[in-house]
Amino acid sequence: MNGASINGIGHAEDRPDGQANGITNGFSQASSGSSHDDLPEFDATEHPHRRYNPLTRSWVLCSPHRTKRPWQGQEEAPQTTSLPPYDPKCYLCPNNTRATGQKNDDYSSTFFFENDYAALRPQAVAEEKNQHPLLQSHPARGRCYVICFNPQHNLTLAQLSTPPFSPDEHIVPIIRSWQKIYKQIPAENPFVKYIQIFENKGSAMGCSNPHPHGQVWSLDYVPEEPSKELASLEAWSNDPINQDPKVNLGVVDDHGRPSMLLTLAKLELTTPGQPRVITSNEHFVAIVPYWAVWPFEVLLLPSQRQIRNILQMTESEVVSLARILATITCKLDNVFKCSFPYSMGIHQQPTSGKEDGEFAQFHVHFYPPLLRSASVRKFLVGFEMMAEPQRDLTAEQAAKRIRDCEDRHYLTTMQQQ
Ligand SMILES: [Zn+2]
Numbered sequence: 001m002n003g004a005s006i007n008g009i010g011h012a013e014d015r016p017d018g019q020a021n022g023i024t025n026g027f028s029q030a031s032s033g034s035s036h037d038d039l040p041e042f043d044a045t046e047h048p049h050r051r052y053n054p055l056t057r058s059w060v061l062c063s064p065h066r067t068k069r070p071w072q073g074q075e076e077a078p079q080t081t082s083l084p085p086y087d088p089k090c091y092l093c094p095n096n097t098r099a100t101g102q103k104n105d106d107y108s109s110t111f112f113f114e115n116d117y118a119a120l121r122p123q124a125v126a127e128e129k130n131q132h133p134l135l136q137s138h139p140a141r142g143r144c145y146v147i148c149f150n151p152q153h154n155l156t157l158a159q160l161s162t163p164p165f166s167p168d169e170h171i172v173p174i175i176r177s178w179q180k181i182y183k184q185i186p187a188e189n190p191f192v193k194y195i196q197i198f199e200n201k202g203s204a205m206g207c208s209n210p211h212p213h214g215q216v217w218s219l220d221y222v223p224e225e226p227s228k229e230l231a232s233l234e235a236w237s238n239d240p241i242n243q244d245p246k247v248n249l250g251v252v253d254d255h256g257r258p259s260m261l262l263t264l265a266k267l268e269l270t271t272p273g274q275p276r277v278i279t280s281n282e283h284f285v286a287i288v289p290y291w292a293v294w295p296f297e298v299l300l301l302p303s304q305r306q307i308r309n310i311l312q313m314t315e316s317e318v319v320s321l322a323r324i325l326a327t328i329t330c331k332l333d334n335v336f337k338c339s340f341p342y343s344m345g346i347h348q349q350p351t352s353g354k355e356d357g358e359f360a361q362f363h364v365h366f367y368p369p370l371l372r373s374a375s376v377r378k379f380l381v382g383f384e385m386m387a388e389p390q391r392d393l394t395a396e397q398a399a400k401r402i403r404d405c406e407d408r409h410y411l412t413t414m415q416q417q
Pocket residue numbers: 086087090091092093094152153211
């Protein structure tokens with residue numbers, strides 16, 4: 001893998017003598033310091049380095065030299081699911097009664113209900129009085145919902161990618177539900193400022209129920225992660241340096257301003273060999289971001305225009321989104337021939353006010369914890385807890401692993417054999 005997957009910005013392909021052609025990365029953020037002639041040339045597949053995440057304005061330490069050991073010998077038997085299509089004990093299956101006594105609809109596509117054990121409540125309360133500046137708090141209001149993706153208990157988004165299922169028929173309805181939720185919750189609850197749509201999949205991510213489902217938390221504030229990112233997007237658009245077409249690559253948002261994520265999509269799609277691209281279609285591109293922390297982290301971005309929120313999508317963008325979600329989740333399952341656990345979430349414009357989130361760009365993060373096999377996961381511990389995140393496998397190596405996987409789900413392939 002050495003040297004095979006680095007973007008074309010001036011890295012030497014091989015450096016037997018350590019003296020290959022010079023690095024010409026004009027946008028290098030990492031201040032590597034010294035440029036002594038006697039130093040070996042930087043090789044991102046060999047040398048420890050830090051990568052910058054412009055969305056969260058944080059760094060990750062990459063130690064690619066530690067991945068020199070081969071992947072062979074770590075194959076595990078494919079995980080075959082033996083779950084039933086209907087589980088009478090599942091609180092998400094159609095017609096079943098939940099712990100609160102409420103009965104699920106006899107649904108045939110998606111189903112959406114308020115979480116019986118919500119982390120937030122809609123009632124307003126007064127601020128706590130006489131707080132010490134060191135002990136600050138603020139009341140939080142919201143409502144939490146659960147959305148079942150499909151009535152069948154033993155399916156995942158990944159399996160909906162492959163016949164007899166299809167993204168157009170089985171994932172488009174999920175996106176339609178997300179759209180409905182994004183519109184309906186703030187209309188019914190005017191205090192709502194942000195809607196966090198996410199899916200926690202697999203017991204490795206603390207999800208106790210295998211029934212395909214996601215969650216929607218609506219809040220009266222914009223939480224930490226999207227808030228940080230929205231500030232970064234705004235700062236990027238307003239920074240005069242990014243007006244330079246060499247930086248923004250000639251891509252601008254619908255107000256003619258630089259757009260970090262549109263530029264990133266173009267950069268990834270136009271880099272020779274597309275080393276971090278997993279898949280792309282007419283409207284979207286999925287990459288392992290340059291600054292990824294999780295081994296097989298994925299960032300899904302619109303590639304053609306600014307789409308602030310899920311309601312701004314055209315019919316054909318919704319279909320494209322369904323198809324690329326299918327491809328990503330299916331390929332992830334195929335990496336280790338297991339139901340790949342992950343936390344997936346949508347970041348988009350806050351629902352409060354038109355001005356809010358002017359610079360927002362809809363995107364989806366996948367944070368999967370698996371590292372070398374279905375049973376070896378990465379933990380953020382030690383140095384990562386105390387100092388900063390660290391990874392061994394580079395984003396380019398991870399992207400290649402995912403990209404090389406089939407678009408057909410491994411379980412379907414096995415059933416046909
Ligand atoms: Zn179920």
